[in-house]
Amino acid sequence: MVETVKYDLLVKGGLVIDPSQGIHDKLDVAVFKGRIVNLGVNLNPKESKEVLEVDGQIVTPGVIDLHTHVFYLLGHKREGLKVDSTSLAKGVTTVLDAGSFYPEDVEAFRYYIVERSRTRVYALLSMKPDGNPREYGGTVKANRDFLVGIKYHHGGLGTMDMLILAREAADRGECTLMCEPYGPKLKTILEYMYRGDVLTHSFHPPPRRGLLDEDGKVLPEVWEAIKRGVYLDQGHGRSGFSFEVAEKCLKQGLPPFTISTDLHKLSVNGPVYDMPTTMSKWMALGMSLEEVIKRSTLHPAIVLKKDGYLGTLKIGACADISCFKMLEGEFVFEDSAGEKRTGRYKLEPMHVVRSGEVVF
Numbered sequence: 467m468v469e470t471v472k473y474d475l476l477v478k479g480g481l482v483i484d485p486s487q488g489i490h491d492k493l494d495v496a497v498f499k500g501r502i503v504n505l506g507v508n509l510n511p512k513e514s515k516e517v518l519e520v521d522g523q524i525v526t527p528g529v530i531d532l533h534t535h536v537f538y539l540l541g542h543k544r545e546g547l548k549v550d551s552t553s554l555a556k557g558v559t560t561v562l563d564a565g566s567f568y569p570e571d572v573e574a575f576r577y578y579i580v581e582r583s584r585t586r587v588y589a590l591l592s593m594k595p596d597g598n599p600r601e602y603g604g605t606v607k608a609n610r611d612f613l614v615g616i617k618y619h620h621g622g623l624g625t626m627d628m629l630i631l632a633r634e635a636a637d638r639g640e641c642t643l644m645c646e647p648y649g650p651k652l653k654t655i656l657e658y659m660y661r662g663d664v665l666t667h668s669f670h671p672p673p674r675r676g677l678l679d680e681d682g683k684v685l686p687e688v689w690e691a692i693k694r695g696v697y698l699d700q701g702h703g704r705s706g707f708s709f710e711v712a713e714k715c716l717k718q719g720l721p722p723f724t725i726s727t728d729l730h731k732l733s734v735n736g737p738v739y740d741m742p743t744t745m746s747k748w749m750a751l752g753m754s755l756e757e758v759i760k761r762s763t764l765h766p767a768i769v770l771k772k773d774g775y776l777g778t779l780k781i782g783a784c785a786d787i788s789c790f791k792m793l794e795g796e797f798v799f800e801d802s803a804g805e806k807r808t809g810r811y812k813l814e815p816m817h818v819v820r821s822g823e824v825v826f
């Protein structure tokens with residue numbers, strides 16, 4: 467009997483965890499023409515051109531890192547990384563460059579990074595102290611295929627004036643505003659943020675002001691912002707993540723909406739390293755694997771307004787798939803303040819499929 471070839475690729479034998487569908491099951495994932503076309507038990511390998519055996523591995527929707535810096539050639543801080551080696555090779559299929567360049571460098575970013583990377587790359591425009599909101603808004607609108615918003619601000623130079631400019635730019639571009647919680651008071655920054663906007667470095671260590679009051683309680687203005695639809699992003703980075711702050715927030719029922727690295731030249735060799743290490747840190751803090759995966763797949767896809775297409779293994783979705791091994795042992799993790807926590811689990815990247823193609 468001759469089987470008809472129905473699939474381009476079969477990801478076979480793994481434990482599929484897809485929070486977008488509430489799936490936690492041993493299933494095979496079938497791909498055809500860059501899309502997910504079937505999820506099932508014991509799909510016939512003879513019906514597929516290519517088979518990726520992933521026995522004993524965890525299979526998730528392609529992981530999305532919502533805070534990176536990947537303009538390795540240029541960029542105003544000269545801190546970008548080569549995204550395919552620091553993200554794709556670490557199990558990440560999509561990244562958001564969180565403000566590495568200004569409007570004048572958009573074409574260079576498109577040419578050198580977006581079009582020449584195997585990783586899917588989106589970006590935010592970084593607000594300049596004297597930026598023109600009209601120009602920013604127009605630039606976003608003209609490059610919607612990869613520009614998704616405005617970044618206030620990058621590095622320690624945030625001012626009230628820049629916050630106002632960034633808000634106006636996001637309004638004109640009809641796009642997302644991502645803010646760092648530095649510069650003006652957090653209460654003021656949050657007042658400028660609307661539904662769908664993102665606060666990054668949310669759990670940064672003291673003495674900078676953060677989500678907590680002096681007694682370690684989550685500030686009322688933070689709860690109000692979340693109720694309004696503002697998202698909390700991790701943005702680990704060299705100085706943006708504290709275990710102690712994260713633990714206090716988790717205890718009060720405030721996890722990050724999205725887990726992300728803020729990977730750049732000064733954080734990639736520690737304390738951040740990569741996305742799987744960052745995800746494993748939340749497991750060390752007691753978050754379940756499902757929750758960690760949800761905040762690294764479905765949730766960032768929602769922020770990017772690409773849910774249904776990215777961050778899911780639903781039939782018809784883009785065939786971006788990440789496969790990990792779950793290592794068990796004693797793993798010591800470090801935050802941006804040099805504090806350490808020991809975890810029992812660590813995710814190890816094994817394979818990456820982007821748009822149906824095995825790229826790693």
Ligand SMILES: [Zn+2]
Binds near residue numbers: 564728
């Ligand atoms: Zn950053």
